Amino acid sequence: MRIVTHQTTLAAILGIAFLAGCGQKGSEQLLLNGAGATFPYPIYSKWSFEYRKVDPTVSINYQSIGSGGGQKSIQDGTVDFGASDGPMSDENLAKAPGKILHIPTVAGADVVTYNLPGNPTLQLDGPAIAGIFLGKITKWNDAAIAAQNPGTRLPGTDIAVVHRSDGSGTTFIFVDYLSSVSKEWERSVGRDTAVKWPVGQGAKGNEGVTEQVKQMPGAIGYVELVYAVQQKLPFASVKNAAGKYVAPSIESVTAALATAKIPEDFRFSMVNAPGEKSYPIAGTTWLLVYQKQSNPVKGKKLVEFLKWAETAGQAMAPPLNYVPLPDDLSKRVLKEIDSITY
Amino acid sequence: MNAAAVSGKTGSRAGLALAAPGKAGDRVFRLLTWLMAMVVLVLLALVGWTLCKGSALSLSKFGWHFFVHSNWDPVNGDYGAFWFIYCTFVSSCLALLIALPLSLGTAVYLTELAPGWVRQPAMSMIEMLAAIPSVVLGVWGIFVLVPWLREGPYPLLVKHFGFLPVLRGPTTGFCILSAAIIIAIMILPIITSIAREVFRAVPDSQREAAFALGATRWEVTRLAVLRYSVRGLFGAAMLGLGRALGETMAVTMVIGNSDKISTFLLAPGNTLASKMAAEYGETPLGLHLSALFELGLMLLLVTVATNILARLLIGAMGARQPTGTGAP
Amino acid sequence: MNHWYHRWRKLKSSGVSGLCLLCALAVMTPLALVFFHLLKAGASSLDLAFLTQLPTPPAEPGGGMANAIVGSATLLGLAGLVGIPVGVLGGIYLSEFGARRRNWAVRFAADILNGTPSIVWGIVVYALVVGYSAYAAGLALGFMMIPLIIRATEEMMALVPNSYREAAFALGIPHWRIVLNIVLKTAGKGIITGILLAAARVTGETAPLLFTAFGNDLWNRNLSQPIEALPLKIFNYALSPYDDRHRQAWAGALVLIIFVLALNIGVRVMTRGRAPRLAR
Numbered sequence: 030m031r032i033v034t035h036q037t038t039l040a041a042i043l044g045i046a047f048l049a050g051c052g053q054k055g056s057e058q059l060l061l062n063g064a065g066a067t068f069p070y071p072i073y074s075k076w077s078f079e080y081r082k083v084d085p086t087v088s089i090n091y092q093s094i095g096s097g098g099g100q101k102s103i104q105d106g107t108v109d110f111g112a113s114d115g116p117m118s119d120e121n122l123a124k125a126p127g128k129i130l131h132i133p134t135v136a137g138a139d140v141v142t143y144n145l146p147g148n149p150t151l152q153l154d155g156p157a158i159a160g161i162f163l164g165k166i167t168k169w170n171d172a173a174i175a176a177q178n179p180g181t182r183l184p185g186t187d188i189a190v191v192h193r194s195d196g197s198g199t200t201f202i203f204v205d206y207l208s209s210v211s212k213e214w215e216r217s218v219g220r221d222t223a224v225k226w227p228v229g230q231g232a233k234g235n236e237g238v239t240e241q242v243k244q245m246p247g248a249i250g251y252v253e254l255v256y257a258v259q260q261k262l263p264f265a266s267v268k269n270a271a272g273k274y275v276a277p278s279i280e281s282v283t284a285a286l287a288t289a290k291i292p293e294d295f296r297f298s299m300v301n302a303p304g305e306k307s308y309p310i311a312g313t314t315w316l317l318v319y320q321k322q323s324n325p326v327k328g329k330k331l332v333e334f335l336k337w338a339e340t341a342g343q344a345m346a347p348p349l350n351y352v353p354l355p356d357d358l359s360k361r362v363l364k365e366i367d368s369i370t371y
Numbered sequence: 372m373n374a375a376a377v378s379g380k381t382g383s384r385a386g387l388a389l390a391a392p393g394k395a396g397d398r399v400f401r402l403l404t405w406l407m408a409m410v411v412l413v414l415l416a417l418v419g420w421t422l423c424k425g426s427a428l429s430l431s432k433f434g435w436h437f438f439v440h441s442n443w444d445p446v447n448g449d450y451g452a453f454w455f456i457y458c459t460f461v462s463s464c465l466a467l468l469i470a471l472p473l474s475l476g477t478a479v480y481l482t483e484l485a486p487g488w489v490r491q492p493a494m495s496m497i498e499m500l501a502a503i504p505s506v507v508l509g510v511w512g513i514f515v516l517v518p519w520l521r522e523g524p525y526p527l528l529v530k531h532f533g534f535l536p537v538l539r540g541p542t543t544g545f546c547i548l549s550a551a552i553i554i555a556i557m558i559l560p561i562i563t564s565i566a567r568e569v570f571r572a573v574p575d576s577q578r579e580a581a582f583a584l585g586a587t588r589w590e591v592t593r594l595a596v597l598r599y600s601v602r603g604l605f606g607a608a609m610l611g612l613g614r615a616l617g618e619t620m621a622v623t624m625v626i627g628n629s630d631k632i633s634t635f636l637l638a639p640g641n642t643l644a645s646k647m648a649a650e651y652g653e654t655p656l657g658l659h660l661s662a663l664f665e666l667g668l669m670l671l672l673v674t675v676a677t678n679i680l681a682r683l684l685i686g687a688m689g690a691r692q693p694t695g696t697g698a699p
Numbered sequence: 700m701n702h703w704y705h706r707w708r709k710l711k712s713s714g715v716s717g718l719c720l721l722c723a724l725a726v727m728t729p730l731a732l733v734f735f736h737l738l739k740a741g742a743s744s745l746d747l748a749f750l751t752q753l754p755t756p757p758a759e760p761g762g763g764m765a766n767a768i769v770g771s772a773t774l775l776g777l778a779g780l781v782g783i784p785v786g787v788l789g790g791i792y793l794s795e796f797g798a799r800r801r802n803w804a805v806r807f808a809a810d811i812l813n814g815t816p817s818i819v820w821g822i823v824v825y826a827l828v829v830g831y832s833a834y835a836a837g838l839a840l841g842f843m844m845i846p847l848i849i850r851a852t853e854e855m856m857a858l859v860p861n862s863y864r865e866a867a868f869a870l871g872i873p874h875w876r877i878v879l880n881i882v883l884k885t886a887g888k889g890i891i892t893g894i895l896l897a898a899a900r901v902t903g904e905t906a907p908l909l910f911t912a913f914g915n916d917l918w919n920r921n922l923s924q925p926i927e928a929l930p931l932k933i934f935n936y937a938l939s940p941y942d943d944r945h946r947q948a949w950a951g952a953l954v955l956i957i958f959v960l961a962l963n964i965g966v967r968v969m970t971r972g973r974a975p976r977l978a979r
Contacts, residue, residue: 480719
């Protein structure tokens with residue numbers, strides 16, 4: 030009796046396991062694997078979900094592991110497309126076995142979010158933000174912050190800085206901005222997808238930083254706009270190059286994007302953009318694909334998806350607080366996608 | 372001719388292998404099972420070799436500098452593991468400090484003091500604790516333990532003991548001490564199990580003799596049981612330590628993931644294991660990957676060393692090993 | 700003789716007894732708390748949708764962990780493919796054949812491998828197998844099962860009395876048949892118990908999956924592609940900022956712990972304490 034029970038249990042468990050594995054091999058589905066930035070994860074995830082309805086034979090699996098991971102994954106070909114909001118350096122591009130194209134998809138904002146009682150909307154300028162992240166400004170009621178926020182009661186608690194622990198394009202955009210407003214930052218820390226942070230604790234992905242800020246009173250961090258909005262976290266209005274305090278929004282990012290000069294290879298920066306309405310900590314995010322696709326079947330499907338993303342997909346951006354690309358840029362991008370061979 | 376000479380073996384069942392030589396089926400079967408047993412040795416060699424080969428680049432580049440220097444900079448290619456070694460050591464020792472007395476007390480209770488009907492169910496409950504997957508404990512840690520620690524105990528700790536340098540500063544709750552607490556929870560079952568086995572190995576005659584001399588319950592335990600078991604208890608502690616060192620998931624979720632050096636116990640940190648876990652999704656290459664392998668190699672060596680030490684200490688007692696099934 | 704010193708000794712003894720009781724309660728408290736919170740936060744989310752649906756994009760409520768549950772089952776199957784034959788046959792060798800020295804070496808190696816942190820397994824397989832795939836993850840878990848099953852098998856086989864073997868030899872039955880049909884069959888229940896315990900242990904592992912499985916928001920249709928697993932998804936969701944995903948993480952944790960504990964308790968009840976000693 031007992032032997033039967035044991036054997037049956039084991040057989041049942043392993044049997045289910047095998048069947049599960051085998052059963053899934055049934056239908057002919059093409060899987061496109063992508064990995065990279067957490068910045069656009071909400072919209073890429075949405076696209077992946079919606080595209081299944083457009084083309085049921087294609088599944089897109091996107092893992093948000095950080096721009097650094099995205100760049101490396103496409104470099105060694107472990108994914109079909111990478112994603113990053115920090116442009117790949119010439120050095121890294123040279124290391125890849127083929128030419129990698131930067132395909133901009135949407136633009137977004139890095140917001141400075143924090144956990145303070147009453148969820149006030151703070152006004153901060155570049156030097157103040159740099160001071161906080163350099164560890165020079167350690168308390169919330171520091172003069173530098175209080176001066177810009179006369180009406181707000183700031184507690185005397187310590188500022189708990191949260192930054193990214195993984196390679197991140199969100200970080201890139203943020204430190205790119207800090208480097209342009211603070212000589213000290215540029216000198217001591219610099220700009221890259223992963224830097225040596227003077228203070229603070231690390232969290233993985235935009236998700237991790239949002240989670241940390243949400244959980245810890247007195248915390249401050251930088252995340253993509255949609256994360257703060259979805260979690261109902263407050264964020265700061267930042268002083269732009271024209272001297273105005275601007276809140277991050279679709280309008281302010283669009284204004285910044287409009288002033289950007291975009292070169293042939295689509296790698297550009299739009300931090301500290303000129304213009305009264307521009308939000309200074311904004312950037313675009315790219316999909317990284319090889320110009321010469323090695324697998325014709327996958328290549329064709331990938332191109333179809335990219336084209337869909339640049340056209341129909343753009344409409345899904347605003348509800349998620351991302352800025353769709355302006356028409357003239359879109360046209361240039363579509364031409365670039367056409368250059369992909371498979 | 373004796374069986375051992377015929378079969379050429381000295382194993383426990385050598386004498387029974389009289390019919391073995393000459394039968395094809397036997398030879399095939401023996402070969403097959405021998406191969407499978409060798410797989411274990413091959414596996415061990417494979418693990419060691421992979422880690423060594425993987426760390427070679429990092430070892431040659433940094434040498435012993437790797438162990439005294441603290442940095443993790445994939446951008447500039449500079450790595451040093453001192454902080455991780457420090458955090459691993461501190462969190463594990465703290466965990467042991469917390470868990471050992473509790474485990475010993477529990478083991479004493481279960482073997483000496485508890486009424487008979489309580490013993491087995493209580494032990495089963497404790498073994499259930501061992502079966503909880505680390506990630507589940509981590510989830511509980513993030514959403515229940517850490518917020519509670521941050522609101523209650525930690526501010527009190529800082530308020531009353533803040534004069535100590537290790538307890539001075541702001542805390543977010545995700546820190547080395549929280550990691551130590553969660554590790555302690557994970558190693559409680561294993562230390563309790565082994566301590567219990569060690570105590571059970573003490574013959575009752577010892578206890579009876581002590582009672583006969585008029586000792587109280589506690590004195591019996593102290594004189595007859597504890598004194599006899601010291602070595603085995605050291606082994607139990609070592610085993611707990613070994614498990615604590617390798618603990619990954621729950622630690623990653625509550626330790627705060629920071630590479631910044633600090634002496635403050637309530638500051639975030641990173642152990643060897645949690646740093647490796649934090650690299651999830653990074654697709655490390657080249658020197659970065661090599662440094663990661665070196666962390667793994669260190670972790671393996673230190674875990675193996677403590678396990679061997681534990682075995683030596685417990686083996687000497689002839690105590691049984693428990694049926695723990697934890698998942699680190 | 701109610702000398703104050705005697706009273707003091709008695710007091711000490713009671714005090715220590717009380718302390719030990721407190722210790723025992725303290726040790727069991729986390730278990731109770733974990734369960735309490737799991738049930739409180741997870742039970743309400745554990746509905747049919749959770750068990751049968753795929754994950755939705757972040758911040759969109761609903762969806763489930765169906766692919767993670769099936770993924771875990773798949774990985775368990777793959778791991779079993781690797782771990783069970785090697786473990787059982789290796790255990791047979793240790794118990795039935797083998798020289799003492801060689802046996803000691805194998806046992807020693809098995810114990811060391813058992814004590815290896817699971818993240819090391821993950822990184823070793825990452826170095827050996829190219830790319831993130833179900834195969835890689837299954838291999839890592841299978842490697843972890845081998846030392847566990849080998850020890851369990853050896854132990855259970857050793858419990859079979861020698862008289863069985865002797866009687867069979869006396870009847871002229873070939874050795875290999877004796878081992879398979881008589882000894883193995885007798886020890887079978889215990890060995891299966893060991894396998895089930897190893898399966899429970901390995902299902903709960905997350906660290907080896909970090910560098911091998913990668914995760915997948917969809918059904919895995921090809922074993923050489925990334926795959927999702929329950930502990931991995933729980934880990935991801937717990938670290939995300941979305942409350943809905945936190946809720947699902949609790950539910951997933953509840954599913955996981957029910958599975959693991961059901962196996963553990965079930966096995967113990969059925970063997971009434973004669974379960975094999977897996978390593979620590």
